[in-house]
Amino acid sequence: TNCLTTVWRVFKKLSEDQQRYERQLIFEHPAFVKLCQQLLRDSRRMTRGDLVFSLHALVSLGIPQNTLLVQTLVRVCQEKLNQLDNRCISVLATTLAGLDKDKNVSALQAGLQLLVEQRIPSIRDIFILQNMMKCMGKDAPVFLKKKLEMAVLKEIDHLTYPNAVRVFLALVAMNYCSIPILNACSKKIQENVHDAPFRQLILILEACYSLQYRNVKLFSALADYVNSTACLWDKRQIILFLSAFETLGFQPRELMGIFAEKVTEDPEFLNLKNLLIVLRVYSRLNYVPRGQKHLFFETLHSSLNKYLPQLSNTDLLKAVYSLCLLGYLPHRALDELLQKDSRNELLLSDDLYKEQKEMMLRCVKTCMELDSPSFTKPAFVLTEDISSLVSLNLRKAREALIELLGDENMFRQNVQLPYKYHIDFEIRMDSDRKKVLPIAATDDHADSSAQRLAFLFVPLSAFCVGTTHPQGKLAMKKRHLNKLGYDVILVLNKKFQEMTNEDAVEFLKGKIYSENAFPFSEVTMQDNN
Numbered sequence: 001t002n003c004l005t006t007v008w009r010v011f012k013k014l015s016e017d018q019q020r021y022e023r024q025l026i027f028e029h030p031a032f033v034k035l036c037q038q039l040l041r042d043s044r045r046m047t048r049g050d051l052v053f054s055l056h057a058l059v060s061l062g063i064p065q066n067t068l069l070v071q072t073l074v075r076v077c078q079e080k081l082n083q084l085d086n087r088c089i090s091v092l093a094t095t096l097a098g099l100d101k102d103k104n105v106s107a108l109q110a111g112l113q114l115l116v117e118q119r120i121p122s123i124r125d126i127f128i129l130q131n132m133m134k135c136m137g138k139d140a141p142v143f144l145k146k147k148l149e150m151a152v153l154k155e156i157d158h159l160t161y162p163n164a165v166r167v168f169l170a171l172v173a174m175n176y177c178s179i180p181i182l183n184a185c186s187k188k189i190q191e192n193v194h195d196a197p198f199r200q201l202i203l204i205l206e207a208c209y210s211l212q213y214r215n216v217k218l219f220s221a222l223a224d225y226v227n228s229t230a231c232l233w234d235k236r237q238i239i240l241f242l243s244a245f246e247t248l249g250f251q252p253r254e255l256m257g258i259f260a261e262k263v264t265e266d267p268e269f270l271n272l273k274n275l276l277i278v279l280r281v282y283s284r285l286n287y288v289p290r291g292q293k294h295l296f297f298e299t300l301h302s303s304l305n306k307y308l309p310q311l312s313n314t315d316l317l318k319a320v321y322s323l324c325l326l327g328y329l330p331h332r333a334l335d336e337l338l339q340k341d342s343r344n345e346l347l348l349s350d351d352l353y354k355e356q357k358e359m360m361l362r363c364v365k366t367c368m369e370l371d372s373p374s375f376t377k378p379a380f381v382l383t384e385d386i387s388s389l390v391s392l393n394l395r396k397a398r399e400a401l402i403e404l405l406g407d408e409n410m411f412r413q414n415v416q417l418p419y420k421y422h423i424d425f426e427i428r429m430d431s432d433r434k435k436v437l438p439i440a441a442t443d444d445h446a447d448s449s450a451q452r453l454a455f456l457f458v459p460l461s462a463f464c465v466g467t468t469h470p471q472g473k474l475a476m477k478k479r480h481l482n483k484l485g486y487d488v489i490l491v492l493n494k495k496f497q498e499m500t501n502e503d504a505v506e507f508l509k510g511k512i513y514s515e516n517a518f519p520f521s522e523v524t525m526q527d528n529n
Contacts, residue, residue: 001050001054004061005056007026008057011060012060026061048080051080052091052095053091054073055073056095060095065099071104074104077092077108084115086123089119090125090131090132092108093116093131096135113144116136117147126152126155126167130167131170134173137173137175165200165203167181168185171207171211177212177213186215189218190217196225201226205244205245219248226255227254227255235266238259242277246280251287256282267302275303279322283325283472284322284325285464285471286469286471297323297328300323301323304319304330308333308336313346314357317361321361324363324476325473327367337364362420371480378485381485383426393457394424396501399501400507400508401427401508410438411427412425417481421480423486426452426453430449431449436512453488453489474490489511
């Protein structure tokens with residue numbers, strides 16, 4: 001056992017290429033063959049610690065699971081399961097997490113699950129608990145997950161930074177979102193963020209995404225750390241950070257500004273893969289660097305033109321769509337895209353993502369028209385009322401508008417506009433924004449001086465996490481409604497639904513009779529649910 005574990009400790013420190021070479025040498029060494037034969041012969045006489053550590057070392061070295069040696073050790077572990085102490089259970093749990101399910105492994109896992117359930121109250125070591133969480137995995141019954149959660153919470157005051165990261169990742173393995181544990185781990189990670197290596201930071205962000213856990217303080221701490229040490233990171237590492245933040249819907253504003261400068265200073269590092277990631281990140285998070293907007297767009301446009309011959313149809317559509325979301329029209333790429341569309345090369349009938357591509361292509365064509373410098377605000381917009389019925393989540397808003405304006409003829413609901421845009425409520429006012437006008441009267445006179453207000457009740461997910469900064473698609477819709485002559489008022493529906501009826505009326509009153517069309521100030525809102 002000492003020999004095997006020493007070989008494993010040396011082996012795991014090697015690079016992947018070295019490991020492949022050394023593994024072959026180890027397997028072919030005559031002494032290793034004799035060692036395995038002796039292990040097979042003496043397995044039932046080994047102590048519990050030697051048994052589980054030998055199995056762990058062999059599996060970690062890459063001995064195939066279907067060999068007689070590994071299968072024998074798994075069966076012996078099953079026989080001696082009740083003799084194992086908590087440390088041995090932890091090592092065995094780690095080992096089983098790396099094995100595929102077969103008859104012997106499944107039987108051992110089932111026995112281990114029963115043993116863990118019995119032993120949980122006596123375990124005081126968070127390291128052992130998180131190993132058990134990983135081993136139990138997502139298939140563990142909910143009551144067992146809750147028992148493990150309570151055991152960790154009892155020891156949470158003794159949480160160290162390394163264990164905080166391990167517990168974070170163990171929750172992912174168990175597919176169990178425990179907010180109290182995650183909050184405690186997040187606090188410890190924030191306090192020790194300067195000790196975290198690059199890969200660990202990425203794993204933490206990926207874990208947050210897997211668990212649908214949104215903690216603005218944690219995200220901000222990680223972003224601030226990367227931002228303050230940006231000069232030490234490789235540009236490709238920063239791209240990975242930005243991509244991880246983008247999947248979470250979090251906008252690290254300062255970091256995105258610094259990276260935009262790096263892009264404009266040295267665009268040569270942008271290979272095709274990195275270019276597509278940058279376009280996706282900046283468009284979805286709706287970020288354009290102040291003071292160098294034109295230079296940033298031109299740099300990305302130039303890089304895109306360079307890779308046009310290499311782009312697949314899908315990547316071309318995604319790249320053009322991303323730039324259009326930001327309000328920039330890449331003419332050469334657009335021409336290429338439209339030519340492919342005219343030849344019916346973009347949307348294939350058997351494409352799994354056909355609907356998504358149709359939506360993106362429709363948005364691109366809308367942007368070509370509305371974001372063109374030659375487009376002028378129309379004096380009249382053809383609209384259509386879809387239905388007089390209002391969805392459940394808009395009934396409160398409808399009732400508040402009736403109470404505020406006195407009559408449902410003073411506003412329109414479920415309004416369909418050209419370019420497949422839809423608004424929840426439309427209100428028309430005089431040019432001084434002092435008086436609400438009846439819809440019928442303004443329709444009859446087509447009064448071009450009347451101001452049109454568009455209310456959009458949007459979900460939390462339409463904004464960047466922790467702010468009221470709209471993400472790309474919502475920002476594009478707002479920009480286009482402005483082009484069509486609407487003052488757009490974005491309302492966070494979740495927050496609106498939590499208001500009392502009186503507060504809802506006052507809120508809408510403030511928005512209707514105000515020049516400010518934004519619903520809330522840019523304040524941080526935590527959402528750990």
